[in-house]
Amino acid sequence: MSTEDRYQRRWCWDRVTWGTHCVNCLATCPYRVFTLGDTVAFEEQGGTIEAVAEGVPDLNPLGCQKGSAWSVQLTSEDRVLHPLRRVGERGGGQWEQITWEEALTEVADAMLDTIDEDGVESIVFEESVEGGLLSQAPFLRLAGLLGAITLDANGLVNDLPTGQHITFGKFSCASTVDDTFRSELLLQWHSNPAYTSIPYHHFISEARYRGATVVAIAPDYNASAVSSDMFVPVRPGTDAALALSMCEVVLSEGLADLEFASTQTDLPLLVRTDTGRFLRERDIRSGGAEDHFFLWDEGNGIHDAPRATLRLEGLKPALRGRWPVQLADGSTVEVTTVLSLLEERLADYVPERAEELCGVAASTIRTLARMVAGHRCKILEGFNTPKYYHGDLMERSMCLLLGLTGNWGRPGTGIQGLALAGLDGYFLFPMKTKKGVEETARLLEGIEQAVETMRARDPEATDEMLGNQLLALSASSGTSAPPVFFNYHHAGYRETWNRAEWSDPTMKRTFDAYLSDAVRRGWWGGVARPGAATEPRVLFSVGTNPLRRARGGRAKLLSNLWPKLDKVVVVDFRMSTTALHADLILPSAMQYERVNVQYPITHTLRLSFSDAATPPRGESRTEWQIFSALAKRLSERAVERDLLEYVDGRRQTRHLDRLGDDFVVGGDFASEEVVLDEWVRDSADAGTLPVGSSVETLRRDGSIRFTGLGIFAPGLSVAADVSPTDVMTAFGWHVDKGLPFPTLTRRAQFYIDHPWFVEADEHLPRHKEPPRMGGDWPLLITSGHSRWSVHSMSMGNRPLLGTHRGRPLVVMSEQDAVECAVREGDQVRVVNDHGAFEAMARVTPRVRPGQLIVYNGFEPHMFPRWEGANEVEPGMVKWLHLVGKYGHLRYLPFGWQPVPADRAVFVRLERVEAV
């Protein structure tokens, strides 16, 4: 064979299907999968997405190195292909291969024992987005049918930008990524899109070529700073000071868009100077409402702040001043505006003062502030801030900067995080008692009725607010529980969280006291589960990897949670660290071996399809197959054991003998393809996908653009029109239509008059130093997501391992290397009062002295003694986030709740072994 023939024959296939990888980057890039015989030969981005708007680059080719190497993983050495049962002690690395029959029976019996002896709430599932909707939906369905506990995914992965939630009543502030192209000023702030947004990064460089200025604000000269116009090095954890100083400049130099701020924000609302609380209707009218607020109209004095709209409708609210107001009891108090209070606070952040705090030159702060005020500015903010203890303060300060400069809801503006697109069929699915459009109509009409009933009680509420109410209602009957309580009671975090020296020093009481106070006040009514007395006995991890992920470390879970568990069941396609510590590993099929979709988000506003290019390898099965079989086995064993029904934690009677049938709705949903088809058809019927969409059209086109946001809160929270021929800008409805925000004040809210917030002096945004988490040590770990993996997904992929050093790294500055007598390539030990780990040192001038970067994603089993980087992270949660029942500060699944911090952990470093 000639050489040319040799390579010609390597580029062959006999089948092409669509595939995407359903990992937790949520990008769901449409790939073409080329299969030869029964082997996936390679994959390549589809590149078939049509341009949306004239003059805006298209989305192609959407992909990254992880996606382009996925096929290799199908045959990777870390793949699990048979059901395995642990032999010897947990984590000992010895297994026996068992049959599916044995495995399912063993799991079913452990579950029935638990239900029988301790109650179903001792069965706990970890939620995730890993693996796609058809990995997650099956076990969520089983948990729902059982009344078990599912730990809220966002509380586990801490991707919750609480500051955005505090400000906007939601965190779904993401426009489509092509909106980046329309920006004039891009602030890469707490984000490193060159690592973490590879498919979309081109819009940044293309915006630059169109005239945008690109700024990187970060402690280190990171990969995204490289292609920026300005690098603004900031001391880690002081971003709020920088943002507030820019706000100070904008206001003091008269650059603010005060009309925008008056309309969109709470800055004109009146606050009593005696109590520091908003002036409420109840204060001045007997029987008045608790959630009606006021502003000072320049013509007519005190006036109700409009609740049904953000539009001022002729009002001219005063933004600054102090006025006397007569209360209902006849007494007089002084009121002022939020802006007046804010300006007092901002006096602490004049640039020269802020420079001392954040290390950014005062002249630079002024320059940046003027740029923000004069341009369509977008903050590209990933999910890094939520992982700081005081990340909420950073986000609130960033949002304030945008609010003062008219920078949201307009093309090229806003703070770019993530927003869920409205796959309404998926939301409907758990409610469906049979398949088909009639059932869909019945449910949708029922929901509409429920919404209308709620609207009758509050005619000024928006659809989004009512959607949230509906979600809150269902949360109190659903399985989802914020993990903070589980971690506190059962996973050993209580002691850690009570360590005052690792917490915000303004915390006056113990964490215990705040938590019990919050629970006692009913702020977490119905969702503070499982309670202290309900010990977990069976833990399911389906594609999640708590021992890699858990802030607080693998050791904490193994020594506190694991001993309580009769059965740790891991469903995964690979040997994660958690799988290594499981009792049973059930092998799941990978993408390219089954149909699947990932949860769609608004970045691309598309639903992308992953087809079965080959059958699952080995004995692996899809999660739908696994959990429907488990449901069936549970029914069979329940009948054999005469355990036909039980009462769950919410006093609902559950019937085990029907479980198997209920799971598949009497056979209506026998396979995941049928389930997916139903989701897609229902979404099309509900108007969020094109009419006629089905698995068939997905299979043909690979990816479909959404046509609407749907009727459910997650979609509606983007508050924007979906047009087939235009870029989508989040919050367009708030700005163009005056649609109120779903906050307590119905405005973007910078003033939080909750007593705890006042106690913490966080009623307004401010800067607070990161607490000395981990101890009083000289170095601070900032971390971040790596370029090479999505969390630990793809970290075991051989070609990808070859694109870096293939082992964990501690990236450090040259100065600190000298200080610690470390040379490039040495093995070093990172230690603090919580734990330690070892890794290879990479010494570089790009890192700020005092800063260490440990990119996450490496499995603990890639570190000596399996002590991963999370061993030094105490996993502190901010006590203020236990607040509830304050307008928008209340639990919703995936929403407001305490999340553990892992950035800005203090450590020291020593050399273990020289090169």
Added chain:
Amino acid sequence: MSQDIAGTAVAGQVAMVFDLNKCMGCQTCSIACKVLWTREEGEEHQWWMTVNTQPGQGTPKDWEDMGGGRKKDGSPVTGHQPTRAEFGGGWEFNYDEVFYGGKGRSVHLKPTDKGDGTTRWGMNWDEDQGAGEYPNAYYFYLPRLCNHCTHPVCASACPTGAMYKRPQDGAVLRDEDLCQGSRFCMEACPYKKIYFNEARNVAQHCIMCFPRLEEGVAPACARQCPGRLTFVGMLSDPEGPIHKLVNEWEVALPLHPEYGTTPNVFYVPPLAPYRLNEDMSIDYETPRIPPEYLESLFGPKVHSALATMQGELDRVRAGGTSEILDTLIVYNWLDLFGPFTTDPATLDRTPDKVAVSLTAKRTEPAGG
């Protein structure tokens, strides 16, 4: 044997332009190539396409100090043949031992050290290290593949005549049946983009995805590049972006032109953020990346290329328009690929079909 096979009649020369201002170092190009072409035994360490952080030692380690190339008079410059350890990479890992060995935490997953030095270097070992001093560190990404040079010194150094420039597109290929694994090409190539396949005793390098080009499909590295920075086309096409960027606007330059091989891969050199003064205020005057460093990579023309780029940026920021920047924006993805815009998924490439077409090609008269 001719000393320089540049005289080969080439109907057209396929060329590439990488815009370094759009490159984020993600290695999707490297992976695209790896997954498609170099996954068999002996190819573990081969990365025909690589991205390195500059300044840096790169791949193979310190390749810029290894010699090779061609003097102005056309005579060869001798070079070092990069060793397996200098390439590094191609690691195996102790999966079995960790997962199933019953050793618990006493072992952890890591590259298996075979004592040959290959675990201490890799294709991207010095990723994001850079140079300079904080906060004025500097670095950027440099994707590299075979330059498919007009003067392929690799071919000239081959004792068996195994290497040639394809007449139809100027791609430099090797007949692996003729290659005896003597590796003079690896010494002679100044870019060190040729690898030795130990298992088959042949050298290998980028084939410019010729099977794809023949079907009108862009090379995998270019078509899979998420940064949309990789242009492919015929160098002489006056309407194509490559000709304009290279010859008309002169903003795309070859790497190390002094190596004398006349590469057909070009780079738009990198701009960088402003430097900072001692007091952390912005220094608008001094470039962050030392111009002499860039000159050492791209030759003296780099200064005017950067000045052109900066001028265009200034103009669009002032509200003007720029044909150069609009070209580099690439509004329509397919505009990157010149004549190679075919979607591979639309092709019939079953092994039988390909075998038939190969047989047919062989029976065509020479030169067909």
Added chain:
Amino acid sequence: MFTYSLAGLEIKSAADGPEEVEENETTARSAVYQVLGAFFSAPDRDHFDRAGQGLWTKELTEAASLLPFPLEVGELTLASDVDPESYSAEYARLFGAGCSEALQIGAEDRDDVEAKLRREYEYFGLAVSTDRRAADDLCTECDFMQYLAFREAATGSDRLRASYRKAQRDFLERHLLSWVPDMVAAATALGPNAVYSWGLDRLDTFLRSDLDYVTAQLDG
């Protein structure tokens, strides 16, 4: 992802409508699909007799009487020399093994086409008995349209009415009109006898008019 479940809520709806409805424009459309579906089933003796007795035109006229758009029913004359055998043979000559979407579009796998169609039917509440007739048979597809139009007329739910309408437009676009015009053209080129010439012409005209009508209803 979180469990966005509203499972705790009581969902009640009046989606289920009466099974019999008063005749109107929509039931007329349903009725026309019924007649056309029957006409294009493989002919038996009854089919032949009805042609001879002029029942096809009569039924179509009756069905179309309330149609919201004009449909020229025309005349159907069965030539006197046609016997039942040649009548059946004509069908076989024109349509081979039958009027099948998969065969018409040259699908590689007819089972696959049928499976997709069955999924479509089932979503809209129609179970298909597979033993009697193929899911991609013209009669089945017409039956489905007949069913959708009937459900549209019968439902008390505005939402469902809209769903059925959208489904009809979609089904016409993606299915019936994607292959029937080609089938009609092919059969017409074979010079069909008067009976089938009449039927093909009615079918083609009606499908096009119906799509225009349904589209106008949805856009309006």
Added chain:
Amino acid sequence: MQVPEIVDDALDPADKAWAAVPSEKVPLVPVPIEEQPNEYIRTAWRTRPYGRVGDVDVAAVQRGERLLVRLEWDDSDEPNTEFLDGAGVFFPDAGDSGAPLTIGSHSAPVRLWAWRDRTPMQEALPAARELVASGPGAFRAAGLDAGDGENEGARPDAVSALSGGRWAVVIAGDLARAAAAGRMGVVVWDGSNDERAGIGAVSPNWVPLTVK
């Protein structure tokens, strides 16, 4: 050189059959630099010593249709991880009287049975190959060209052993070709000196073969 006939196979250089066969010391010289095939190689090696193996002990036997040649030489160098030691014997076409110094020429190619040491990864490669050599390093696998029907059964083979700083290699090939040539050239490559292709040590004179 006499080529005695033996009965049992003696591909292994340690085989006792070799004890009875007389060996002959053949001097080797570097392949001339000016004869190297291209300017690159000439430039690279002009000032660098090569052809470091100065002589080789040669013995030969015949068995059936096979010629077996044993080559032995001293090599105490540290092995090179990049290039491996090698050796070969080559035969001119009948009637050609050129010198062996260039390992063939374009007008008078020779048949080279080339052995090269193998790494563990190369175990699947043949121990020895038959090449058509038309100059130093200008080697081409036999059988590639039309009409050059390589005889499957006559493919060369080799077994080698390095012991006590001395290589012993037996190369076996088609006796008929050797018999027709009536003489043989020898080439040795010292891998630790990066020797390969035309860079090696070659016998300046043909070694005559007396085959029965």
